[in-house]
Every structure is written in structure tokens, then in C-alpha cells.
Amino acid sequence: MESERCIFCEIVRGDLPAEIIYQNDKVIAFRDIRSQAPEHILIIPKEHIPTLNDLSTEHKELMGNC
Numbered sequence: 001m002e003s004e005r006c007i008f009c010e011i012v013r014g015d016l017p018a019e020i021i022y023q024n025d026k027v028i029a030f031r032d033i034r035s036q037a038p039e040h041i042l043i044i045p046k047e048h049i050p051t052l053n054d055l056s057t058e059h060k061e062l063m064g065n066c
């Protein structure tokens, strides 16, 4: 069964081209090409995050490691 997918999952899988800045076994950081700011970098967990609200709660500790 295909799991949920979003733009972040596709970047993690390499299905979507992105400029990877940094990654380890838990998180991946890449340049946000959609952003107006030239130096906007997104750092996300490699596991699927349904919404940004989930990101701010469940993964707070994980994001703190970034």
C-alpha cells in the first residue's frame, strides 16, 4: 500500500529535485526554491509529516536537533 506522499516526501526520496544543504538519518535540509527569499532553507524530518501543525508538536524534539 502506497503511503501518503507530499512534496517533502518526494524530496526525501529524490523524486523531486532539490538543492540539499544537509542531511542525516533523521532530517534533511534543502533550499526552498519556491520561496521569495534567496536564502530560505527548510529543515524537515525524513518521515512523513501530514501538516505543519504536527511538525510543531510531535517533532519538536526532533527539530531541536537540527
Ligand SMILES: [Zn+2]
Binding pocket: 004, 005, 006, 007, 008, 009, 010, 047, 048, 049, 050
Ligand atoms: Zn510527506
